[in-house]
Amino acid sequence: MATGAASKRRLTILGSTGSIGRSTLDVVARLGGRDAFEMVALTGNGNVALLASQAVAFGAELAVTADETQYSELKQALAGTGIAVAAGRSGLVEAAERDAGWVMAAIVGNAGLAPTLAAAGRGADIALANKECLVSAGPLFVDAVRRGGGRLLPVDSEHNAIFQVLEGDQRHALERIILTASGGPFRTWPLAEMKGVTADTARAHPNWSMGLKISIDSASMFNKALEMIEARHLFSVAPEQIEVIVHPQSVVHSMVAYSDGSVLAQLGSPDMRTAIGYALTYPQRCSLPVERLDFTKLARLDFEAPDEARFPALRLARVAMQRGGVQGTVLNGAKEVALEAFIAGRIGFLDMAEITEAVMERLAAVPAASAMDDVFAADDEARRLAARLIG
Ligand code: NDP
Numbered sequence: 001m002a003t004g005a006a007s008k009r010r011l012t013i014l015g016s017t018g019s020i021g022r023s024t025l026d027v028v029a030r031l032g033g034r035d036a037f038e039m040v041a042l043t044g045n046g047n048v049a050l051l052a053s054q055a056v057a058f059g060a061e062l063a064v065t066a067d068e069t070q071y072s073e074l075k076q077a078l079a080g081t082g083i084a085v086a087a088g089r090s091g092l093v094e095a096a097e098r099d100a101g102w103v104m105a106a107i108v109g110n111a112g113l114a115p116t117l118a119a120a121g122r123g124a125d126i127a128l129a130n131k132e133c134l135v136s137a138g139p140l141f142v143d144a145v146r147r148g149g150g151r152l153l154p155v156d157s158e159h160n161a162i163f164q165v166l167e168g169d170q171r172h173a174l175e176r177i178i179l180t181a182s183g184g185p186f187r188t189w190p191l192a193e194m195k196g197v198t199a200d201t202a203r204a205h206p207n208w209s210m211g212l213k214i215s216i217d218s219a220s221m222f223n224k225a226l227e228m229i230e231a232r233h234l235f236s237v238a239p240e241q242i243e244v245i246v247h248p249q250s251v252v253h254s255m256v257a258y259s260d261g262s263v264l265a266q267l268g269s270p271d272m273r274t275a276i277g278y279a280l281t282y283p284q285r286c287s288l289p290v291e292r293l294d295f296t297k298l299a300r301l302d303f304e305a306p307d308e309a310r311f312p313a314l315r316l317a318r319v320a321m322q323r324g325g326v327q328g329t330v331l332n333g334a335k336e337v338a339l340e341a342f343i344a345g346r347i348g349f350l351d352m353a354e355i356t357e358a359v360m361e362r363l364a365a366v367p368a369a370s371a372m373d374d375v376f377a378a379d380d381e382a383r384r385l386a387a388r389l390i391g
Contacts, residue, residue, distance in 0.1 A: 010038045012095060014115050015106035017044035017051050019211040020129045020155065023272045024104050025054060031286055034059050041095035046070065052077035062098060064091040066111065093118045102280065105130040108213055109336055110379060113137060117372065123148040127279035129155040131230040136329045137375045138233040153279040158227055159234055160275035161253035161266035166235065170258065177231055178255040180247040181306065182207050184219040187248060191310050197349045199342060207250040207270045213339060220352055222335050225317035229328045232321055239321035244314055246304045251293065269293060312353040316360065325368050326378035327360055333382030334359035341390045359385045
């Protein structure tokens with residue numbers, strides 16, 4: 001790790017107050033904190049008190065709340081510290097544009113797209129937790145990273161696992177990418193019982209501790225659906241090369257199958273700090289206090305086929321990939337609106353997939369996006385239609 005001030009790496013964390021953001025700061029602290037890194041910008045939304053304390057603790061140059069109504073509170077909390085303060089969407093982009101060489105993209109949802117694109121465009125290495133960037137803007141986002149010249153370092157545990165075991169010089173021999181899925185809290189529930197679940201039951205993930213929305217997306221397997229589309233763009237594979245397998249213990253984080261019959265897997269405890277640390281110190285491995293796997297205590301590793309009748313989100317991901325166009329954008333936009341409505345108790349758990357599918361059907365013929373404005377227009381239209389269906 002760097003020691004002299006001149007060699008300190010400059011970091012920005014978009015979404016520092018969230019689950020991934022807090023884990024990232026934990027990793028940063030364990031790898032030397034302010035002695036090893038310069039914190040350029042930290043961003044949050046509603047949790048201004050935490051954002052302010054993080055900014056002070058890590059000596060950030062800039063703190064940004066996405067919520068403009070919280071600007072004065074943040075400004076007041078940081079008065080006299082010398083830390084600059086900004087708010088709103090333009091504030092997020094300002095944070096992303098400051099010259100950090102490594103940017104953690106951990107804002108939840110489509111709100112992360114514009115700032116992450118801004119960081120990619122100026123050539124920063126992007127540690128990507130916000131899968132919505134790839135689901136929604138796929139080829140355009142990958143192209144922006146390529147043109148900017150930075151690296152795209154996947155943080156989602158499955159994609160980070162694949163990134164770790166994908167042999168770059170053996171791409172010709174890659175047969176399948178196998179994404180593992182815990183199956184969530186309703187893995188064994190009958191369809192009839194799934195109808196009545198609430199956001200409180202759905203957020204209780206059996207293995208991972210995560211933000212509210214991704215926890216519910218895991219329960220509906222929309223999270224896996226997004227990950228399938230994410231994998232397609234991240235690793236340039238065809239839809240039929242992406243397989244999902246349910247693995248309730250979440251120990252095998254994902255696998256790559258090659259043409260000689262070999263399958264390479266990455267295993268570990270379910271702790272996002274491993275993936276975050278790998279993205280932060282890549283291509284080196286760092287030292288982290290995550291729980292070690294004890295194979296003598298692992299009673300068993302189970303694998304089962306996913307049930308697409310109870311978890312239609314997986315089928316919708318395949319439909320979106322096969323149709324192409326802006327179907328990934330539409331799936332994500334409609335799903336986000338349906339998810340908000342489910343959290344608010346306005347629709348049922350299974351309605352989320354029904355509404356998303358209905359919106360995808362209506363926008364099935366919209367051609368592929370040739371510019372980001374097309375992505376934003378398709379996202380807006382998908383949200384509008386989903387909101388109308390919800391009523
Ligand atoms: P959280 O909900 O815990 O945190 C989200 C972050 O985004 C917070 O900093 C939050 O601010 C901020 N935020 C919320 N709304 C907005 C908005 N409109 N504009 C700008 N910022 C906003 O989410 P997670 O950390 O769980 O997830 C972040 C991303 O990482 C998601 O895309 C998720 O899919 C992905 N991911 C998460 C994993 C996990 O283990 N948690 C695993 C793999 C991927 P505040 O808290 O201040 O309101």
